[in-house]
Amino acid sequence: MPALDGDGPLWLQIRRALARPILDGSWPSGAKIPAETELTERYGASRMTVNKALHSLAHDGLVERRRRRGTLVAERAQEHPVFEIWDVAAEVRRGGADYGFTIHEREIVDGGGRHGGIDGLDAGTSLLWLLVEHRAGAQPVQLEQRLINLDAVPAARKEAFRKLSPGEWLLREVPWTEARHTILARAARGTTARLLHLAPGSACLVVERQTWDGETPVTFARLWHPGEQHRLVGRFEPRKY
């Protein structure tokens, strides 16, 4: 059981300490989490504080709590972050396939060019344009059109993206406070169709994501997936309104 990291409120520290082994799979679905009284001693916190951490994890679907039985790691707990972060690499690996990517285009542009700009930046801003193909084995599973705000992320200018794909690299290196996703369907044409091995006009599921750090737009990505093949899954419970 991981130790506390000393960063921020105690209940969030406890939450993180418990979430980590759940998300990396070392506590599998159905595993029993120590009781509140035990965590109370282990972390030197009051029961109310421990309760807040566990309640928060339950609210986000990572654990299930039952009176008397205790707190168990939820089914499909590891899938939860996928819906928010939308990381192909992790998804491909979870499916058991080899993940690989190829950068087909790389160019420094401004916001007024044919690749478009980032919402909230003026046309003169320097952007890094990338066209990235993501594969599961030999099969293309995602085509990524990405723009990175070089004012916000100057390190991207020299980054080669050898080991980490641009998406993974950004997630790891760049802080962000907000992301907005738009999901739509569009027919693949031209280069898009060709790189995804699709007939022109095939339906694709497109996820557009723009990320901010405070007020500053950081990056925009348009992610194309073959429509018949790719599915976004979410699980919900009735709200408490």
Place this chain on the structure above:
Amino acid sequence: MPALDGDGPLWLQIRRALARPILDGSWPSGAKIPAETELTERYGASRMTVNKALHSLAHDGLVERRRRRGTLVAERAQEHPVFEIWDVAAEVRRGGADYGFTIHEREIVDGGGRHGGIDGLDAGTSLLWLLVEHRAGAQPVQLEQRLINLDAVPAARKEAFRKLSPGEWLLREVPWTEARHTILARAARGTTARLLHLAPGSACLVVERQTWDGETPVTFARLWHPGEQHRLVGRFEPRKY
């Protein structure tokens, strides 16, 4: 400000009482919610209990809380449930257009027929099949293929769906404990293309939703939207792991 309904834990009662005017729009975005001390008096609860209700609303993005400034209704707070419930009628009305629907097909079938079955039910189960067109003004915005488990919802057999669409009726009348959404892209063909006024082969955004009440599957819906026109939007913040 609504009164408490006396149903369930006090903090959830307070949560509901505050969520209602936010979701129905009577408290617009940016409106100030009474301070914790004031709600404490109004509802006869301790500050910790009020705090739990407000914290929970903030966690779900319905309100934003800042020290000293107080608690404000969040931007786009009314959109939040859309992501989960996916109610076209409310969405169309929010856009200012007239909402209307037409039931094109209605039939009692079993799970083995050409309309398919519901996952988790055997082929002999009686199902109500419906094909529903949803419009904003004269423009078709969604085509709904629906199957209802008549064992779980016997009242549906005689329901005419005159005022409420099947989706709204089910949401209101039938309890559910879990829903699963699948989002994909698919080309519209045949009747689907015709009813949506699309050329055959056009990309559509398809949302499939299956709902359970405990272990019992209740209903399955496949919702088709013209892909270029319809967008699913979500807003996220970094997780606290």
Place this chain on the structure above:
DNA sequence: TGCGTGGATATGTATATACATATTATGGTG
């Protein structure tokens, strides 16, 4: 007028305490 400083204010966190409630475990009884 402009600026900094300090007090007032509302939320954020943490604790100790108490009792309620659901569910499992136990043990006794027929």
Place this chain on the structure above:
DNA sequence: CACCATAATATGTATATACATATCCACGCA
């Protein structure tokens, strides 16, 4: 051995209390 009553257990809810912290506002001074 089956069954039912009862105890033990872990979470669920609620309160009172205390102090921390961010932020707005007003006051005083240059």
